[in-house]
Amino acid sequence: MNLVQVGETIKQRRQRLDIRQNDLAELSGVGLRTLIAIENGKGNPSFETLTKIIDVLGLELTLTIKS
Template sequence: MQDIKQNLADAIRKSRTELGLSQEKLAEILGFDSRTILNIENGRGNPKFEKLYPLVRHLNISADRIFYPESVTPQPNLQKLFIMLNDCTEQEVAELLPAVHYLLALMRKRDNSEQ
């Protein structure tokens, strides 16, 4: 159980700092006491679902980062892209898809011609 608590602590701290948030600011955003964030990041206590759910959702932490950290490869740009896409409406994603397909085709064609 301690490994899961440490995985959770590490995932929350990493995501929070990547977003440039202090523990106090994150607590303020979520309406928590700042000690709650401090305790979770230090692997202390057992956060209730009512605290854990908004925290993990706000920081966009996938379950894999907590339960299977060894399988998660660090790809910060991909993570940033997922976060950006997660904030899009379905209509925005639908409009972005053709542009993404086009850009990927151009990039891959360029890469193949350079080899």
């Protein structure tokens, strides 16, 4: 999954849960500008930042190792 897909997944889940961007930013402790950049596929979030966001949204982060 690339950064655009990650951002779109976060955005879709947030919208399904009827959470505004500023509310998700506050609940996750992630800056609003950072969240907007991530949702637009323009941010390069750290693992810690992604974890904060997905925890609030009830999502799961899965890593796949390609050989």
